[in-house]
Amino acid sequence: MKKYAVCGLSNRALKMFIPPLVEKFAKQSEIVGLLDSDEYRVELCKEKFPVLSQTPSYQPDQFDRMIEETNPDCIIVVSRDNTHIDYILQALEHDVDVITEKPMVTTASDAAKVMEAEKKSKGKVTVAFNYRYSPYHRKIKELVLEGKIGRVTSVDLNWYIDTYHGASYFKRWNRKREFSGGLSVHKSTHHFDLVNWW
Structure with missing residues (x-):
């Protein structure tokens, strides 16, 4: 059984990450800590x-204690981006x-820190x-x-968000660059990832 600790009980955590672990994959997984x-x-x-x-639940400054007491195999990070x-x-x-959860981090310097830390660790980061x-x-x-569209030599991706979903970013913490890195980081990472993945 794989043990998980969830850092950040956001809507994304409560709707996308926790339900499969406690329902569909309950025989293979266990949530051992909440932060x-x-x-x-x-x-x-x-x-x-x-x-x-x-x-057991923990405050952000109790991360080390959570690791020591619960011994998770993996942590799931679903807190505010920064x-x-x-x-x-x-x-x-x-x-x-x-x-x-995407984005992994909100600045290029933080991304470099993660890549360097991952080289020195037995742990692996998945976004x-x-x-x-x-x-x-x-x-x-x-x-x-399958090669059904031929060899891709150029991509032009335009993404349009409706006024409800698009406006929602400006009503939450996402609107503040210090928390999200800006929408080019918080939202557009989806689109850069899609093109790269395709």
């Missing part, structure tokens, strides 16, 4: 997933694998890009790999 600065989020998580009611760097580096110091799993995007990948 968030907001006690309400911890309560909400345990209420939504009663199987986690006895799972905090990813701290959890990733700490996990790598403990030789623990990391699955992090979750959920756009890859859309049926449309997977079909494009399939067509490219």
